[in-house]
Amino acid sequence: SQQGEEDPQALSIQEGENATMNCSYKTSINNLQWYRQNSGRGLVHLILIRSNEREKHSGRLRVTLDTSKKSSSLLITASRAADTASYFCATGKNGNKLVFGAGTILRVKS
């Protein structure tokens, strides 16, 4: 069964706006990762945040992790049409198995 739940399920914004996606999980984790998937292709790893980290940045991406609330957020700033994709969070623990959330479909309109 899926551990993570993401919201919103779908998000539509204008180019230049910020996009925020949230992820919640149920059990303890070693790390949480965010992935992007374009049009049903392979997944691209975006960022990994460890359980002892609270915030991490990578370019236009900002990820936060709140282990007390078992939640994470992914912020994409100054969005571009090329950011249109599905975004998944995944949690890792115990032997490298990744458990994926349901995903958020992001559409950036130009």
Added chain:
Amino acid sequence: SAVISQKPSRDICQRGTSLTIQCQVDSQVTMMFWYRQQPGQSLTLIATANQGSEATYESGFVIDKFPISRPNLTFSTLTVSNMSPEDSSIYLCSVSGPEGYTFGSGTRLTVV
């Protein structure tokens, strides 16, 4: 990070037949993971493939339906056996790295 070559990228198969998906990694890895992504859904782990031992299957997946081979540290195959339309999905292989996982480009399978 590792680079994975996965093939075929897509296939349309008749029900009752089998399809073998291959993943080649450009470096040696201990574990390879196989996922299924049903239409409009997230990814579900099918099994973990270790070199030199039997694959470990997740609940709901069995070896007879999804046999896996792992002949060496850079290669693995997943076979989808006796296919039915319900097997229509994207199948992805993956390997772990220090900063996250690398995925193959996926195999989009349609069973008719």
